[in-house]
Amino acid sequence: MIDRAWSLFFLMVPILGVGIFVWAMVGVYPMEGLWLPKNVNEYGVIIDNLFMFILYLTGVIFIITGIVMFWFLWKYSASNNAEPVKFTHGSHMLEIIWSILPSAVLLFIAIYQMNAWADAKMRRPMVTNADGEEVVMLPVARVTGRQFEWRIQYAGADGLLDTKDDVFTVNELHLPAYEDVVLQIHSEDVLHSFFLPNLRLKQDVVPGMDQYMWFKATETGSFDIVCAELCGWGHYKMRGQLTLESRERFDKWLANLRAEQLLSVFDPAADDGDE
Ligand SMILES: [Cu+2]
Known part of the structure; x- marks a missing residue:
């Protein structure tokens, strides 16, 4: 029984984690003003969008891993399983999957953010000088x-x-x-x-x-x-x-x-x- 209580305790991680973020985003007492400060830069919108995109992406992964961890703790609790523990020396297939998947996600973010980077670091504003040249x-x-x-x-x-x-x-x-x-x-x-x-x-x-x-x-x-x-x-x-x-x-x-x-x-x- 007590290990089932522990699995419920671990379920609180995704629930509280997401709850606190949503609380801050909505800005209800006493979490007013704890989310992003107001953006007053025309070029800032793209940064905010990138921030929210990465937050949602990592948020979904966080919720999935939190729930999977809870489910394993719940299902395989010692008090409900007479079967002895089985040890494994790893799975080649799993290791390939969990290497390729994050690499693909990171590569996607790297390409997706290129415009934001160029706006902030490379595309310095130009002006026309007295000779009519763009400088x-x-x-x-x-x-x-x-x-x-x-x-x-x-x-x-x-x-x-x-x-x-x-x-x-x-x-x-x-x-x-x-x-x-x-x-x-x-x-x-x-x-x-x-x-x-x-x-x-x-x-x-x-x-x-x-x-x-x-x-x-x-x-x-x-x-x-x-x-x-x-x-x-x-x-x-x-x-x-x-x-x-x-x-x-x-x-x-x-x-x-x-x-x-x-x-x-x-x-x-x-x-x-x-x-
Ligand atoms: Cu300083």
């Missing part, structure tokens, strides 16, 4: 991860980084919404991970590498910037704020900041020696 869009700002903050350098009015009109902030990133935006990310010390949950963007910031991220925000508002890579004792402090606003407000904010920084003594661009 890659330049970053509006460079985000530098360092222990333990995000330093942000804006290209300024000339659209070029590392020139005299650059504007600087720390942990405060303002960007225009409703248009393509490119960011350059960079590390000054160790590995960080620049994570914008609402934009479905997360990129490891690798020392020695200049990397690019892009998005097109579908609404304005204030969102989190977090570091998603344990980068030292102050990792938790690498929290910033992303403000998405209209192009007019963004331009005004940047111009104000530029004027402020011209007045202050602090001028990191001063020792560049160029221009």
Whole structure:
């Protein structure tokens, strides 16, 4: 009798596992807001679809294995089977099946997600330059991860980084919404991970590498910037704020900041020696 109770106990694994996910997805008390944060990136939909596809796929496999495990425990419980245990040295056929099946599924996911990968990592937005040529869009700002903050350098009015009109902030990133935006990310010390949950963007910031991220925000508002890579004792402090606003407000904010920084003594661009 008691081993039947154990098989019922194991049945709770798929039931509770699925139940908790559904509870969080529906967002009923006390699980409100524990599902995915709101997506505000035009390119984020494809990431969400991929996430849900993999979740459903693994969910179905999880439920099937949970139920099969319960059924075996129930059917072959010692108190109901006088027959002694039979040992086996494995089955060639079974091993082939359980090697090929997951490989085929993984290969399918690899092909299925190619477009999402290309959108996020390869198809950097293009613009037409003065000569009428299609060129890659330049970053509006460079985000530098360092222990333990995000330093942000804006290209300024000339659209070029590392020139005299650059504007600087720390942990405060303002960007225009409703248009393509490119960011350059960079590390000054160790590995960080620049994570914008609402934009479905997360990129490891690798020392020695200049990397690019892009998005097109579908609404304005204030969102989190977090570091998603344990980068030292102050990792938790690498929290910033992303403000998405209209192009007019963004331009005004940047111009104000530029004027402020011209007045202050602090001028990191001063020792560049160029221009
Ligand atoms: Cu960090």
